[in-house]
Amino acid sequence: MNTRPNFPQPLDIADHDALWQWIQRHYRAEGEWRTLWLNGLPLGRLNLQWHEQIVKDWQGGLEIRADGLALNADNWLAMGDSLQYMAAKWSRSGLLKGWRNECFDVFDTEGKPLFVLERAAFRPLGLQSHAVHVNGLACADEQWQFWIGRRSPYKAVAPDKLDNLVGGGITAGESALEALVRESQEEAGLPSDLFCHAETVSRLHSVRSVPRGLHDEILHVFDVVLPPGFEPENQDGEVASFSLFTVADLTAAMHKDLLMDDSLLVTLDAFRRFGLLLPDHPLTQWLRSRQVGGQ
Incomplete structure (x- = not known):
């Protein structure tokens, strides 16, 4: 059996057009966004609600600029501590939902980690996070199919939605490969030896407005x-079930907005990578534009 997935023909043009329309509706940052400067670096983006909340609650150096809001602290450790304190205050008051007691790294524009912060604060501050996603494939019934998970009905975010085989945030101090295995x-329940020679096949920049603020994330695929x-x-109770989807079934699920x-x-x-999308279609061109680092 061929161990590289192979698909016989691309989706038809109607599927391309419908999925392109879906992307244009969902992947946009609506409204007015202001840059969040931290110790002189433009690291986040704020909507008006969170801009005003920070002006009210920040206890360090603060400057309101024409293009955004600048926060200052003595060093990056102090910056992280001050942001964590403010976010915890928001959580206790009920303003900030979804506190996880789990931290992500905040990186500078060159990819150097600066400080750590509770992950629930990333969307309000418009900070960029990182996550891993796994496309699970198998050859069944003489055709290549995708393993798709259904999220637990008890998940706080998007219960019962369909998901990739694996998807999750890269926690503070963790590499993409370490997060992949974990x-x-x-x-x-995938054994670690499946990833002995794992390589990132794509890095996608995902940006869109969400109820909590701005979702800005690099997806390591x-x-x-x-x-x-x-x-x-599933081992942790976050996935209700897994099912194999043919390309046709998965495309139909996309049209019905069943996926995260x-x-x-x-x-x-x-x-796109497996030749199921037409190279010159706007959907394919947009997907290429989302690539980070020349993938």
Whole structure:
């Protein structure tokens, strides 16, 4: 059996057009956004609500600029501590939802980690986070198919939505490969030896407005071909079930808006790489534009 996924023909033009319309509706940052400067670096983006809340609650150096808001602290450790204190205050008051007691790294524009911060604060501040996503593939019934997870009905965000085989945030101090192995075991029970030679196949820049603020995330994408007969099994209670989807079934699910937004983006990028999208269609060109680092 060919171990590289192979698909016979691209989607038809009607599918391309409909999915392109979906992307244009979902992947945009609506409203007025102001730059958040931290110790002189433009690291976040704020809507008016969070801009005003920071002006009210920030206890360090603050400058309101024409293009945004500048916060200053003695050093990056102090900056992280002050932002964490402010975010915790928001959480206690009920203003900030989804506190996880889990921190992400905040990086500078060159990719150097500056400080850590509770992940729930990233959307309000418009800070860029990082996550891993895994396209799970298997050859079944003589055709290549995608393993898709259904999120638990008890998830706080998007319960029951369809998701990639694996998807999760890269926590503070963790590499993409370390997050890949951890999340794959927790979410799908995948053995670590599946990733002995794992390489990132795409890095996608996902930006869109969300109820909490701005979603700005780099998605580190991996493909994994699961052995014949292997079935993923969730270990942490966050996934209700896994199912194999043909390309036709998965495309139909996309049309019905059944997938998580970033999972749909990751899946469409896989479609692009596997020749299921027409090279000159605007959808394909937009997906190329979302690539980070020349992937």
